Amino acid sequence: MEDLSLEDDVDIIMESNDGDDTNLQDDSKEPAVVPPQTDINLDDDLGVSGIKLDDDDDIFKSARVEPEPAKASTNSVSRGTSEEPAETDIPLEDDEHPFKDAHLKPGLQLSGPSPTPATIQQQTLTSFHEEEAKREMEGGDEFIEIKVTSPHKVGEGMSSYMAYKVTTNTNLSYFKKSKPEVNRRFSDFLGLRDKLTEKYLQNGRIIPPAPDKSVVSMTKVKMSKEDDSSTQSEFVEKRQAALERYINRTARHPSLRVDPDFREFLELDAELPKANQTAALSGKNVMKLFSKVGDKVSLYTTKMEETDQWFEEKTVMIDNLDLQLRKVLVATESLTDYRKALSGHTYSLSKSLGMLGSAEDNSKLAAVISQLAEVEEKVEKVHEQQTKDDFYLLSELVHDYIGIVGSVKDAFNERVKAWQAWQSVQRELNKRRENKVRAELASKQDRVNQLRQEIAENESQLDMAQENFEKISRIIKNEFEAFNVKKCKDFKDTITNYLENMLKSQESLVTHWERFLPEIQQMEP
Numbered sequence: 001m002e003d004l005s006l007e008d009d010v011d012i013i014m015e016s017n018d019g020d021d022t023n024l025q026d027d028s029k030e031p032a033v034v035p036p037q038t039d040i041n042l043d044d045d046l047g048v049s050g051i052k053l054d055d056d057d058d059i060f061k062s063a064r065v066e067p068e069p070a071k072a073s074t075n076s077v078s079r080g081t082s083e084e085p086a087e088t089d090i091p092l093e094d095d096e097h098p099f100k101d102a103h104l105k106p107g108l109q110l111s112g113p114s115p116t117p118a119t120i121q122q123q124t125l126t127s128f129h130e131e132e133a134k135r136e137m138e139g140g141d142e143f144i145e146i147k148v149t150s151p152h153k154v155g156e157g158m159s160s161y162m163a164y165k166v167t168t169n170t171n172l173s174y175f176k177k178s179k180p181e182v183n184r185r186f187s188d189f190l191g192l193r194d195k196l197t198e199k200y201l202q203n204g205r206i207i208p209p210a211p212d213k214s215v216v217s218m219t220k221v222k223m224s225k226e227d228d229s230s231t232q233s234e235f236v237e238k239r240q241a242a243l244e245r246y247i248n249r250t251a252r253h254p255s256l257r258v259d260p261d262f263r264e265f266l267e268l269d270a271e272l273p274k275a276n277q278t279a280a281l282s283g284k285n286v287m288k289l290f291s292k293v294g295d296k297v298s299l300y301t302t303k304m305e306e307t308d309q310w311f312e313e314k315t316v317m318i319d320n321l322d323l324q325l326r327k328v329l330v331a332t333e334s335l336t337d338y339r340k341a342l343s344g345h346t347y348s349l350s351k352s353l354g355m356l357g358s359a360e361d362n363s364k365l366a367a368v369i370s371q372l373a374e375v376e377e378k379v380e381k382v383h384e385q386q387t388k389d390d391f392y393l394l395s396e397l398v399h400d401y402i403g404i405v406g407s408v409k410d411a412f413n414e415r416v417k418a419w420q421a422w423q424s425v426q427r428e429l430n431k432r433r434e435n436k437v438r439a440e441l442a443s444k445q446d447r448v449n450q451l452r453q454e455i456a457e458n459e460s461q462l463d464m465a466q467e468n469f470e471k472i473s474r475i476i477k478n479e480f481e482a483f484n485v486k487k488c489k490d491f492k493d494t495i496t497n498y499l500e501n502m503l504k505s506q507e508s509l510v511t512h513w514e515r516f517l518p519e520i521q522q523m524e525p
Helices: 006-022 024-029 074-079 117-122 130-139 186-203 215-223 231-251 260-267 283-301 309-359 363-441 445-522
Strands: 144-154 161-170 181-185
Touching (some): 144 231, 161 231, 161 260, 186 231, 186 445, 215 231, 309 445, 363 445
């Protein structure tokens, strides 16, 4: 093992000698401390420690293999840069504390620092993490930030589609470029999510949900002309923000962001193979629907005998969280609609007051009414901004977490499937053992030898199924720990931003009315 701490020791000794010549008194008070030399293995260089390699071996390699990039050389780690970025290890399954420093790393896309009052009109859920990413860039930590911009229509009529510019900014070594730019359509995002789900969900990973499909709204966009910009542009803007949150949330998952398909999605400057099965009425989606129904029936017919109190408690908690989030979503959507209507009515009042002022004979009264119309117009802008805050901060946060909770439930269901597979092998083994006893009583030696071989195979399969169940359980606990930490941080940051924006809006309203009040008071009849 190569010792990488030699350079640090030499630098510290040289700095200590220089300090003796210039500032002896300071050195006597604070002597230089030379850090102990320790051998640094490759996993430590890559930020992964305490990993049990045995547990990470997939017990079903023939059925499913998780991608594992090649390890980076220690030379490239010590220099910090290399001519061609090397791929690093995927975070392994059974790290004891894989989320110990989760609060120091980029969280879900919903999280981030509080906005300054000067930029309140630009704050959405997709921009919270910008200041945090800048701090990471300055500090030299690993970071990845993805922007989805420039929605544009490609083609005409029903064959057209919306494409988006996806810009990535990262210093992760396993990306070939630090700032790749590609164009992706909505179905590409859905195709990426399907690929990641197929690879990682069966391991117990929580896969971030992609934005919902909307056949009606997208059809309107396809049939609209370029000058039609109201409801269609609003729909595209909301989808753009949702796609950005989704892709950043995926990028912040330590196992998903090293996946080859994910890197290809961000770096390949060409059209991806068309995802034909992402349409709302595609055959694959219909089969998924039947599969989910089958899973539900299976869960009820073969009810799992839960022996882990942790999973029993978390299952109840997740069900209750899902129920309450849906109630909050209804309330936030109603608030958004109310505030949007209030903004529209305030605008109408402003225009009506303007017309009334122009029809008034008394010049002083006409001037006051005109000023009131101007104030109402400013108030309408404030209500419009509040409507955006209600939607992009509160409503979208709740909507996103309803989807994330659904992904958590999917991971929990995979554990139930693993348990059912384990029990199925156990039943087969018991059945063969019973047949073996009957064959022995009937003196059928050939049948006994055959069953003996089958029993040995079943016992091996039983051990593998039990190990797979225990492995999925460990992974889900780690994933749930990360989900809980990010959920708390996201809600704290989002509510803080929302309150700050609401406070600024109320201050703006007070300022507008305070400026107008002296005008009306000074008016003489």
